[in-house]
Amino acid sequence: MSEGALPKQDPVLRVDDLQKSFGGLAATDHATFGVERGTITGLIGPNGAGKSTLFNLISGFYEPDGGTVEVNGTDVTGMEPYQVADHGLIRTFQTPRKLEGMTVREAMLVGPRKQPGESFLTLFASPGSVSESESANLAEAERILEEFEIDHLATQPATDISGGQMKLVELARAMLAEPEVLLLDEPVAGVNPTLAKKLKDQIRRLNEQGTTFLLIEHDMEFVMDLADPIVVLDQGHVLTEGTPEGVRNDDRVIDAYLGGGT
Amino acid sequence: MSLLDDPRATFADLTRPEGWVLGVSVAFALFLLVAMLTGALGPTYFLFLVGLAGMYALLSFGLNAQWGFTGLINFSVAAFFGIGAYGSALMTASSSPIAGGFNPLVGLVVALVVALVLALLIGIPTLRLRTDYLAIASLGLAEVVRLVVLNERWLTNGSAGVRGIPGFFQGWPVLSTFPEAMPGLRLVVIPGSPIILGTSFWQSLLNVLLVLAFAGVTFFVLRRAHQSPWGRVLRTIRSDEDLARALGKNTYSFKMQSFILGSLIMALAGVFYTHLNLYVGPGDLDPITTFYAWVAVILGGSGSNRGALFGGIVIVTIREGTRFLNDVALPIDPAPMRLLLIGVVIVAVMRYRPQGVLPPQRELIWPSAVDGRATPETPDSGVRERKGGGGDE
Ligand SMILES: Nc1ncnc2c1ncn2[C@@H]1O[C@H](COP(=O)(O)OP(=O)(O)O)[C@@H](O)[C@H]1O
Ligand SMILES: [Mg+2]
Numbered sequence: 001m002s003e004g005a006l007p008k009q010d011p012v013l014r015v016d017d018l019q020k021s022f023g024g025l026a027a028t029d030h031a032t033f034g035v036e037r038g039t040i041t042g043l044i045g046p047n048g049a050g051k052s053t054l055f056n057l058i059s060g061f062y063e064p065d066g067g068t069v070e071v072n073g074t075d076v077t078g079m080e081p082y083q084v085a086d087h088g089l090i091r092t093f094q095t096p097r098k099l100e101g102m103t104v105r106e107a108m109l110v111g112p113r114k115q116p117g118e119s120f121l122t123l124f125a126s127p128g129s130v131s132e133s134e135s136a137n138l139a140e141a142e143r144i145l146e147e148f149e150i151d152h153l154a155t156q157p158a159t160d161i162s163g164g165q166m167k168l169v170e171l172a173r174a175m176l177a178e179p180e181v182l183l184l185d186e187p188v189a190g191v192n193p194t195l196a197k198k199l200k201d202q203i204r205r206l207n208e209q210g211t212t213f214l215l216i217e218h219d220m221e222f223v224m225d226l227a228d229p230i231v232v233l234d235q236g237h238v239l240t241e242g243t244p245e246g247v248r249n250d251d252r253v254i255d256a257y258l259g260g261g262t
Numbered sequence: 263m264s265l266l267d268d269p270r271a272t273f274a275d276l277t278r279p280e281g282w283v284l285g286v287s288v289a290f291a292l293f294l295l296v297a298m299l300t301g302a303l304g305p306t307y308f309l310f311l312v313g314l315a316g317m318y319a320l321l322s323f324g325l326n327a328q329w330g331f332t333g334l335i336n337f338s339v340a341a342f343f344g345i346g347a348y349g350s351a352l353m354t355a356s357s358s359p360i361a362g363g364f365n366p367l368v369g370l371v372v373a374l375v376v377a378l379v380l381a382l383l384i385g386i387p388t389l390r391l392r393t394d395y396l397a398i399a400s401l402g403l404a405e406v407v408r409l410v411v412l413n414e415r416w417l418t419n420g421s422a423g424v425r426g427i428p429g430f431f432q433g434w435p436v437l438s439t440f441p442e443a444m445p446g447l448r449l450v451v452i453p454g455s456p457i458i459l460g461t462s463f464w465q466s467l468l469n470v471l472l473v474l475a476f477a478g479v480t481f482f483v484l485r486r487a488h489q490s491p492w493g494r495v496l497r498t499i500r501s502d503e504d505l506a507r508a509l510g511k512n513t514y515s516f517k518m519q520s521f522i523l524g525s526l527i528m529a530l531a532g533v534f535y536t537h538l539n540l541y542v543g544p545g546d547l548d549p550i551t552t553f554y555a556w557v558a559v560i561l562g563g564s565g566s567n568r569g570a571l572f573g574g575i576v577i578v579t580i581r582e583g584t585r586f587l588n589d590v591a592l593p594i595d596p597a598p599m600r601l602l603l604i605g606v607v608i609v610a611v612m613r614y615r616p617q618g619v620l621p622p623q624r625e626l627i628w629p630s631a632v633d634g635r636a637t638p639e640t641p642d643s644g645v646r647e648r649k650g651g652g653g654d655e
Binding site: 059060061080081082086090091092093097098099100101102103105106109110111113115116117119120124127130131133134135137138155173174 | 497632
């Protein structure tokens with residue numbers, strides 16, 4: 001067991017001895033850690049440390065070579081991403097995903113899970129229930145856009161907004177899926193400082209309202225300010241886990257950043 | 263808002279390409295009407311053309327439900343069309359080597375069931391993989407189906423094809439005898455060239471009503487589906503399947519539904535063709551049908567049901583127009599002329615309007631949910647067009 005695995009009282013996510021290699025490269029090397037419910041947990045590490053790979057393993061996009069992933073106490077190892085999402089875990093991607101041909105609010109409406117209108121038969125058998133949930137979802141989407149102060153973008157083409165606004169929309173859309181734990185891969189990469197601050201405030205606010213976050217971030221100031229605890233990944237395994245203070249002053253972490261990855 | 267409630271607002275609401283297409287369509291319809299009244303175009307032949315246009319529209323609808331909605335690349339349009347055509351022909355024809363003689367409704371159901379099974383057979387192994395796998399597998403499937411039809415004589419009559427197919431309304435009350443029961447009419451619009459409406463005219467009229475019903479219902483179903491959360495998931499898959507997966511959508515299931523839906527519509531086109539043409543042969547499974555359907559969808563604007571309808575009509579115009587030109591004006595073989603024209607159309611569309619003539623113009627949200635809310639102003643160009651259509655439109 002790696003040193004990073006601090007005991008958790010009520011973990012919403014548990015990763016145990018997870019392994020994944022690509023050819024000869026061990027991208028995830030016996031990684032073990034947990035995410036305590038209600039926290040904003042940071043995941044940092046040098047470039048190529050395997051952070052995104054870990055996200056892909058947890059969310060079901062990659063099949064692990066060994067180890068287990070538990071969400072809310074259920075073993076989700078080897079499940080399809082949609083099944084993992086059903087257990088309350090939603091993830092975003094490092095590069096913003098564009099929805100060609102949709103307006104912002106249309107793109108937002110992809111977020112809610114288990115919409116009655118996602119069943120083909122219901123469209124014809126019970127159009128009333130589709131209208132009802134669609135109206136409710138649309139109202140909810142507009143409410144969240146307002147909270148994020150981007151409601152003026154609602155009817156813009158989703159591909160016409162800035163990279164930073166796209167990150168905000170992604171976060172807003174992920175919230176519509178009502179996750180218990182939300183995994184964000186570099187939410188402020190390439191985002192200007194004003195929008196980054198906005199994103200930080202939003203993440204904090206959503207966290208106070210009950211969503212647990214696990215976020216990868218390169219911007220040290222951002223992550224140290226927002227997250228606690230912080231898990232440090234190096235060459236696929238968990239180097240250490242601790243408070244921002246503790247991590248900042250840990251020699252091994254400094255060595256990893258200076259010597260390793262980049 | 264519908265045309266009936268407020269016609270002026272409906273017209274003011276049209277985007278420019280919509281206005282153009284509407285104008286050209288009206289002009290074309292008038293042209294055909296004049297041609298018919300002057301006797302240059304026989305009314306029965308005209309109705310046959312309308313039937314053909316309906317058939318191509320159905321094929322384009324089917325492909326649009328796969329490629330336009332979800333981004334599924336299906337190169338076996340002709341195979342599903344052929345399954346529909348042969349399925350109903352073999353069930354209903356007097357010369358059928360197997361069952362034969364059933365009511366055309368039985369033929370319809372059997373054809374759709376066979377198409378469903380075939381869609382599952384090819385969808386199950388390929389739809390979990392990247393889109394290219396379906397493309398390759400469907401290319402093979404088209405050829406396999408064609409060769410089976412050509413060679414399994416005990417089942418399909420082989421190269422002789424199937425004859426003795428009844429009209430679709432055979433055995434129905436009233437409708438089965440409707441063409442004979444109707445009186446022959448003789449209309450004189452221009453003195454000296456009377457228009458004669460006999461039994462074959464009424465027969466064709468029935469066929470046209472049939473294809474209008476098929477295409478109308480299909481259009482209605484597809485439009486509702488496209489505006490729904492179901493359609494939104496398909497559009498998300500087309501744009502970025504991983505995003506849909508991350509948001510908890512079972513993309514394999516959605517892709518399968520889209521593939522089956524499209525395949526059934528293609529088979530429906532085949533069923534109609536059987537009872538229009540009253541003969542089917544292995545030549546009806548030639549890949550040219552697949553090619554036409556793709557041209558129609560790309561020309562009309564991928565993802566747009568109206569575009570698919572428009573594309574289907576253009577295909578029939580080119581197909582039959584070249585034949586007409588050959589008969590009347592230019593002594594050029596229609597087959598190469600047709601391909602030349604289609605080539606010119608494709609080049610022109612790719613050069614000047616890569617997103618197609620009528621790509622989806624407006625937001626697609628379940629209509630009753632947006633009523634009374636702020637809608638985006640789309641006078642000049644659609645949501646999809648502001649970006650110049652994007653690479654894959
Ligand atoms: N799909 C893949 N195929 C091959 N190698 C991969 C793949 N995904 C990631 N890797 C490799 O795994 C290592 C970790 O990558 P990644 O998880 O993206 O790092 P990080 O997000 O921490 O920067 C890198 O060396 C990367 O090249
Ligand atoms: Mg990464």
